[in-house]
Amino acid sequence: MAETSSLTFRPAPAGLADTVATVVVWLIALIVTAVFVWILGDIIWHGIGQISWSFLTEPPRNAGREGGIGPIIVSTLLILGVCIAVAMPLGVGTAILLAEFTSSDNLFGRLVRRSLDVLAGVPSIVFGLFGNAFFCVYLGMGFSILSGGLTLACMTLPILIRSTEEGFRSVPNEYRMGAAALGMSRTSALIHLLLPAAAPGLLVGMVLGMGRSIAETAALIFTSGYVDRMPQSLHDSGRSLSIHIFDLSMNVAGGDANAYASALVLIVILLIVNSIASWTSDRWLHKRIISL
Amino acid sequence: MSRSRSDAMLIWTLRCCAGIAGAIVLLIGGFLVIESLPALQHIGIKRFFTDASWHPSANASQGTFNLAPMLWGTLLAMSGSVLLATPLGIGSAVFCHYYAPPMVAKFYRKLIELLAGIPSVVYGFWGLVVLVPLIRQLEPPGPSLLAGIIILTIMVLPTVALMADAALANVPSHYLQGAAALGLSRWGTISGVAFPAAKSGIVTGVILQTGRAIGETMAILMVCGNVVQTPSRIFDPIRTLTANIALEMAYAVGDHRSALFVSGLILLALIVILVSAAEIHSKGHVYG
Amino acid sequence: MTSSQNGQATIPPVSQPQPDKITPAPFTIGPLEAGPPCCTPDPLIHVQNLSVHYGQKPALEELSLTINRGCITALIGPSGCGKTTFLSCLNRLTDLIAGCSVKGRIIIGEQNVRDPNIDVRALRQRVGMIFQKPNPFPLSIRKNLDLPLKEHGIKKRGEIEEIRETVLQQVGLWDEVKDRLDAPAMSLSGGQQQRLCIARAIALRPEVLLMDEPCSSLDPNSSGLIENLIRQLSQSFTVILVTHNLAQARRIADHAAMFWVTNGSGRLIEQGTTSQIFETPADAITAAYTNGRAG
Incomplete structure (x- = not known):
């Protein structure tokens, strides 16, 4: 990214503005790095001691001050599963329509794009409000993993669609022309040629969406709920890892130790997920999908 | 057109997917409006700004519903963090x-x-256990607008940094070579050539970052103290609209619940304005 | 595949001497010296008043052309004069280009190509196309050939295998790839890829082959191979060849059509047998172009 437009400058006699700018820019970089190291260091320092196999598998005891996060990890995975299962087909379908079957001046396509742009900016707490009103109350699902997963599915759709679309756009047009010239239907060109070729974009979108979902708290408080028991079905309330951290630090005095450990687990999961996404997009898409 | 039958079926399936995906925003807006209606009818828009305080109740006539302090909280935290994060991110x-x-x-x-x-x-947690005690030593009580601004700054900085990074990467290198050939200093090149060329992307980044700052909930809830008041100093605790929803939604019923949806509607409106601004600014290619 | 499968056994083959090894022994009808090889004109493709616009921008205007069965017709002219656009009209690939509008009449055999109700897939099976840049699918060599066959309802394994071997032999690729049919097509060299694309196209037994500068992205060696192949294919197919290589057009084409840009859009300025176009052109521009003085 940078290499294309960076330049080596001759060591010219620097004016005052130039010197000041250099100092300021380096200072900014140092401050940002320092803050980052501080946050991450703090969490690793305090969290690493708590982490053990039993912490990852045992249920929480004494409101989470003791015990582990076993059921919470299970709930998190279930919420994630619901989210992906719903968002995937919907998102991929939309992305295919937008990338393959819609010209840029098509009204329907433009409307869908516009509304997805807005959707991407909707604050997560608003998703929470909507999820509560629609899934929990209106559709009668109550506080449940299902409600939480569905709310997250709405939230992750924009990033999933954008990235999948990017995947399709990176497929060379020769494949489409070649398939058409051989009299192949668009459906089979899609299944046999475009979908496999666009798979990296799909993967990146899925992984970024997962990352977003794992990190989410505000949209889940009023949809999947707080219950920290092992969920028995998708209709049970389940507490996600992020809500667990929130609850331990805000509502449970003396919960900081386990909150640190849970935060460390969450960060490690996200690190893995985001590395997969960025590796895949660097390797296959040659374009970074900015996830904001 | 003479598409085969499987093609026609495929396209209709895809259109359904896109229709659903596109309708979610409308569904969200619709539900917020429907849920807000009781409050808008019983309380009225005016009372959200003129009531004596925020002491909500399930019955509109028994409570007071002044959202203004929280709107101020949101706007102050947002502007503070945007002012800090923009130079840091561009830098x-x-x-x-x-x-x-x-x-x-x-x-x-x-x-x-x-x-x-x-x-x-995680940012919120770190702010709560590290930042807030530090600010408390400086000037009690600790949980404050300042803590919120700092945490928000750290959180939204990557948005503008990544957008500005992408925009600078797209500055044609011959611009820079031209500047270098003219013997411009490094800073002269950046401020005179690179910034103007990358301006559009950077501005879009700043707009999106503002949206994130408005919508952020958990971190701000954890470090801001959540006292409903219009802050007079940077060390005063505040409550934002988002935090208010997260705090009270659990037990709100009746008009109180409805009033929370009104604040959700306000947030949604702010975001729609910002996204439209970004779209107009970047001519539809917000996420390049 | 033999020519009889295409019902084209009566078509006179090209008459030039073909010393090349991949060329089967030619049987010749008619005197060798008597003008262009397909001297019995049997019109297959009629194009009348064809105009194409991309958005507001005209690409081709008022083009009328008749193409004879069993001939190689070369489309010559400078870049951007609508030759590729013309090819895309014949198999309706223009449908895929956003903002492209086509006017005029195109008849291939008895079929009205521009009829919105025709089966485009069947049309594209009848009218195969080879692109400038070899475009094999990112699949195995085998799948590149099988996929279009299955798509057109040839599902029996034995039949597919037979066709696969026949066409690969026809393009002279069989010996090179028979032991590695499951290798990715992208691992082939450029020339091999192009021959695979030709094999893929003729596997569908088309009547017409549209070739859009099939040699231009290849080295001279592969280019020569493809050229011989085209000459050989013209015994079974009607070939329309876009080429910038005038020597090539002269060597292998029976007919030639000269395109030129006038008033910002492509037009057909002259057509005739290759010898007419190259030796006694009626149009001054054609004369200049074929002599290397224009374009």
């Missing part, structure tokens, strides 16, 4: 492109991406 992008050696730039960019990926609840 970060400039550092990556024009100052850092390639290895350092690569490392720094990864670091910014990592920062963008850290969940808000």
Whole structure:
């Protein structure tokens, strides 16, 4: 990214503005790095001691001050599963329509794009409000993993669609022309040629969406709920890892130790997920999908 | 057109998918409006700004519903963090492109991406256990507008940094070569050539970052103290609209619940305005 | 595949001497010296008043042309004069280009190509196309050939295998790839890829082959191979060849059509047998172009 437009400058006699700018820019970089190291260091320092196999598998005891996060990890995975299962087909379908079957001046396509742009900016707490009103109350699902997963599915759709679309756009047009010239239907060109070729974009979108979902708290408080028991079905309330951290630090005095450990687990999961996404997009898409 | 039958079926399936995906925003807006209606009817828009305080109740006539302090909280925290994060973010992008050696730039960019990926609840937690005690030593009580601004700054900085980075990467290198050929200094090149060329992308980044700052909930809820008041100093605790929803939704019923949806509607409206601004500014290619 | 399968056994083959090894022994009808090889004109493709616009921008205007069965017709002219656009009209690939509008009449055999109700897939089976840049699918060599066959309802394994071997032999690729049919097509060299694309196209037994500068992205060696192949294919197919290589057009084409840009859009300025176009052109521009003085 940078290499294309960076330049080596001759060591010219620097004016005052130039010197000041250099100092300021380096200072900014140092401050940002320092803050980052501080946050991450703090969490690793305090969290690493708590982490053990039993912490990852045992249920929480004494409101989470003791015990582990076993059921919470299970709930998190279930919420994630619901989210992906719903968002995937919907998102991929939309992305295919937008990338393959819609010209840029098509009204329907433009409307869908516009509304997805807005959707991407909707604050997560608003998703929470909507999820509560629609899934929990209106559709009668109550506080449940299902409600939480569905709310997250709405939230992750924009990033999933954008990235999948990017995947399709990176497929060379020769494949489409070649398939058409051989009299192949668009459906089979899609299944046999475009979908496999666009798979990296799909993967990146899925992984970024997962990352977003794992990190989410505000949209889940009023949809999947707080219950920290092992969920028995998708209709049970389940507490996600992020809500667990929130609850331990805000509502449970003396919960900081386990909150640190849970935060460390969450960060490690996200690190893995985001590395997969960025590796895949660097390797296959040659374009970074900015996830904001 | 003479499409085969499977093609026609496929296209209709895809259209359904896109229709649903596109309708979610409308569904969200619709539900917020429907849920807000009781409050808008029983309380009225005016009372949200003129009531004596925020002491909501299930019955409109028994409570007071002044949202203004929380709107102020949201706006102050947002503007503070945007003012801080914009120079820091642009500085970060400039550092990556024009100052850092390639290895350092690569490392720094990864670091910014990592920062963008850290969940808000973790920032909030760190703010609660590290930042707030520090501010308390400086000036009690600790949980404050300042804490909120600092945490928000760290959180939204990656947005503008990554957008500015992408925009600077798209500045044609012959512009820079031209500037270098004219003997412009490094800063002269950046401020005179690179910034104007990358302006559009940077502005879009700032707009999106503002949206994030408005919508952020958990971190701000954890470090701001959540006292409903219009702050007079930077060390005063505040409550934002988002935090208010998260705090009270659990037990709100009747008109109180409805009033929370009104604040959700306000947030949604702010976001729609910002996204439209970004779209108009970047002519529809917000996410390049 | 033999020519009889295409019902084209009566078509006179090209008459030039073909010393090349991949060329089967030619049987010749008619005197060798008597003008162009397909001297019995049997019109297959009629194009009348064809105009194409991309958005507001005209690409081709008022083009009328008749193409004879069993001939190689070369389309010559400078870049951007609508030759590729013309090819895309014949198999309706223009449908895929956003903002492209086509006017005029195109008849291939008895079929009205521009009829919105025709089966485009069947049309594209009848009218195969080879692109400038070899475009094999990112699949195995085998799948590149099988996929279009299955798509057109040839599902029996034995039949597919037979066709696969026949066409690969026809393009002279069989010996090179028979032991590695499951290798990715992208691992082939450029020339091999192009021959695979030709094999893929003729596997569908088309009547017409549209070739859009099939040699231009290849080295001279592969280019020569493809050229011989085209000459050989013209015994079974009607070939329309876009080429910038005038020597090539002269060597292998029976007919030639000269395109030129006038008033910002492509037009057909002259057509005739290759010898007419190259030796006694009626149009001054054609004369200049074929002599290397224009374009």
